Amino acid sequence: xxxxxxxxxxxxxxxxxxxxxxxxxxxxxxxxxxxxxxxxxxxxxxxxxxxxxxxxxxxxxxxxxxxxxxxxxxxxxxxxxxxxxxxxxxxxxxxxxxxxxxxxxxxxxxxxxxxxxxxxxxxxxxxxxxxxxxxxxxxxxxxxxxxxxxxxxxxxxxxxxxxxxxxxxxxxxxxxxxxxxxxxxxxxxxxxxxxxxxxxxxxxxxxxxxxxxxxxxxxxxxxxxxxxxxxxxxxxxxxxxxxxxxxxxxxxxxxxxxxxxxxxx
Amino acid sequence: xxxxxxxxxxxxxxxxxxxxxxxxxxxxxxxxxxxxxxxxxxxxxxxxxxxxxxxxxxxxxxxxxxxxxxxxxxxxxxxxxxxxxxxxxxxxxxxxxxxxxxxxxxxxxxxxxxxxxxxxxxxxxxxxxxxxxxxxxxxxxxxxxxxxxxxxxxxxxxxxxxxxxxxxxxxxxxxxxxxxxxxxxxxxxxxxxxxxxxxxxxxxxxxxxxxxxxxxxxxxxxxxxxxxxxxxxxxxxxxxxxxxxxxxxxxxxxxxxxxxxxxxxxxxxxxxxxxxxxxxxxxxxxxxxxxxxxxxxxxxxxxxxxxxxxxxxxxxxx
Numbered sequence: 001x002x003x004x005x006x007x008x009x010x011x012x013x014x015x016x017x018x019x020x021x022x023x024x025x026x027x028x029x030x031x032x033x034x035x036x037x038x039x040x041x042x043x044x045x046x047x048x049x050x051x052x053x054x055x056x057x058x059x060x061x062x063x064x065x066x067x068x069x070x071x072x073x074x075x076x077x078x079x080x081x082x083x084x085x086x087x088x089x090x091x092x093x094x095x096x097x098x099x100x101x102x103x104x105x106x107x108x109x110x111x112x113x114x115x116x117x118x119x120x121x122x123x124x125x126x127x128x129x130x131x132x133x134x135x136x137x138x139x140x141x142x143x144x145x146x147x148x149x150x151x152x153x154x155x156x157x158x159x160x161x162x163x164x165x166x167x168x169x170x171x172x173x174x175x176x177x178x179x180x181x182x183x184x185x186x187x188x189x190x191x192x193x194x195x196x197x198x199x200x201x202x203x204x205x206x207x208x209x210x211x212x213x214x215x216x217x218x219x220x221x222x223x224x225x226x227x228x229x230x231x232x233x234x235x236x237x238x239x240x241x242x243x244x245x246x247x248x249x250x251x252x253x254x255x256x257x258x259x260x261x262x263x264x265x
Numbered sequence: 266x267x268x269x270x271x272x273x274x275x276x277x278x279x280x281x282x283x284x285x286x287x288x289x290x291x292x293x294x295x296x297x298x299x300x301x302x303x304x305x306x307x308x309x310x311x312x313x314x315x316x317x318x319x320x321x322x323x324x325x326x327x328x329x330x331x332x333x334x335x336x337x338x339x340x341x342x343x344x345x346x347x348x349x350x351x352x353x354x355x356x357x358x359x360x361x362x363x364x365x366x367x368x369x370x371x372x373x374x375x376x377x378x379x380x381x382x383x384x385x386x387x388x389x390x391x392x393x394x395x396x397x398x399x400x401x402x403x404x405x406x407x408x409x410x411x412x413x414x415x416x417x418x419x420x421x422x423x424x425x426x427x428x429x430x431x432x433x434x435x436x437x438x439x440x441x442x443x444x445x446x447x448x449x450x451x452x453x454x455x456x457x458x459x460x461x462x463x464x465x466x467x468x469x470x471x472x473x474x475x476x477x478x479x480x481x482x483x484x485x486x487x488x489x490x491x492x493x494x495x496x497x498x499x500x501x502x503x504x505x506x507x508x509x510x511x512x513x514x515x516x517x518x519x520x521x522x523x524x525x526x527x528x529x530x531x532x533x534x535x536x537x538x539x540x541x542x543x544x545x546x547x548x549x550x551x552x553x554x555x556x557x558x559x560x561x562x563x564x565x566x567x568x569x570x571x572x573x574x575x576x577x578x579x580x581x582x583x
Contacts, residue, residue, distance in 0.1 A: 175578070178579065179579075189437070191436055
């Protein structure tokens with residue numbers, strides 16, 4: 001009885017795995033996903049290491065809610081504020097989606113800063129991960145720009161005057177400032193073109209740039225591996241090389257450069 | 266046919282110009298369908314003639330082969346050997362020395378890159394120009410009719426709000442502080458101060474009461490204008506960062522870098538007309554006798570005089 005059940009199980013297993021096999025044989029995708037998800041990480045990674053994926057999750061929430069909001073939002077000065085009111089008050093669940101997008105934006109920015117603080121305090125930006133730090137800085141700037149462009153869209157008094165001030169701050173930059181301000185406004189004064197311009201930047205250009213940069217960021221994370229905490233005794237999946245200096249090192253004293261526990265000679 | 270590997274002659278048709286003529290005929294015919302029947306007829310003739318000649322070329326094996334004759338010394342495999350698979354045996358062409366490349370491969374590479382760059386530029390440049398240039402085109406600002414000058418009693422400030430660009434709607438609503446200074450050399454004189462703070466562009470408020478109940482609504486050629494009497498005893502104050510100005514718009518405190526901007530004005534048929542905006546470094550004197558240090562309109566936070574103005578030598582056209 002038990003044997004027959006196990007045979008049935010095997011049959012079921014084969015049937016379930018067949019489509020995956022089919023896909024793997026033709027695309028290698030299954031192996032790629034396994035390579036991406038089932039990597040070796042140092043044994044003493046902690047909750048601090050989850051801040052990066054938390055930021056990614058916040059970004060995905062912004063993407064999903066933003067797509068839905070774009071279905072109802074109308075980027076013209078006469079209709080923008082009314083359409084936001086319509087989303088909030090009339091459309092079923094609109095208050096929730098708009099609330100997620102509005103508060104999620106702050107969460108995204110806050111998580112980016114926390115993730116950056118973690119990387120800084122853990123020294124995870126050091127060799128060989130400097131490039132990923134640079135990509136992260138670009139992500140931070142792009143994310144802040146996304147926040148700036150999104151802030152205008154409700155088109156109420158707060159949004160309008162905050163954008164006036166933000167654009168004029170850009171305008172005070174030496175030499176290029178006046179041109180930068182005109183470029184952001186789409187003209188000499190804030191008007192209908194400014195709103196649609198910010199809308200286009202907010203939902204097309206900047207998210208595209210963010211996605212590209214996030215892809216690069218993740219590629220480097222996968223390629224270089226997750227760094228150990230500074231107090232760690234192990235590299236990814238392996239004990240660390242014994243320290244030539246017996247005193248506690250790694251935070252203050254230089255230690256020999258290693259990648260994944262291997263000396264780089 | 267002594268070649269041991271069999272017939273090494275190329276089997277593709279020899280080079281010929283007729284297919285090109287054939288293609289031209291097709292294009293001419295299709296264009297003619299839109300443009301004129303004459304072109305259709307011409308296209309059909311070209312198509313038939315070139316097609317026939319092309320077919321004859323292919324059928325007869327063409328004229329003399331073009332290009333260099335195949336080099337001698339080919340084929341050293343044993344006689345009657347089976348056909349050699351493409352990936353085995355001797356290379357069809359001699360391997361280039363390390364660092365050396367075939368001229369044709371170099372040419373093809375640079376041609377691909379070059380044509381790609383040209384196509385990319387042709388597509389991208391207009392798009393970038395479309396996105397960027399309109400922001401820097403000189404925009405003519407409409408003059409704004411604020412109604413009869415009788416609505417502006419001498420020596421009193423009025424808060425006038427109006428549409429700067431009526432076709433843009435409410436988003437272009439602006440506010441100016443207007444004071445009738447009486448006559449100067451027999452002509453009416455007005456002080457027309459913009460409410461845009463010279464720090465970061467917030468709207469400044471009169472430092473004193475505004476008498477909302479005495480608001481006058483005037484309909485002019487520029488749309489609805491509202492005029493509210495005001496008593497800015499403490500000058501003008503910005504709510505954002507505490508910039509303060511006196512009654513002539515001179516900066517007295519806070520972060521602004523210059524005085525308040527002003528509007529040019531004129532009188533037309535007894536109506537007060539606001540023209541272009543200009544920037545003001547400072548004003549000496551007051552009222553009709555004020556001496557205004559006038560500059561081209563600059564953005565908020567930008568110095569117009571002194572060494573700091575060297576940081577903003579160029580301004581986009583307004």
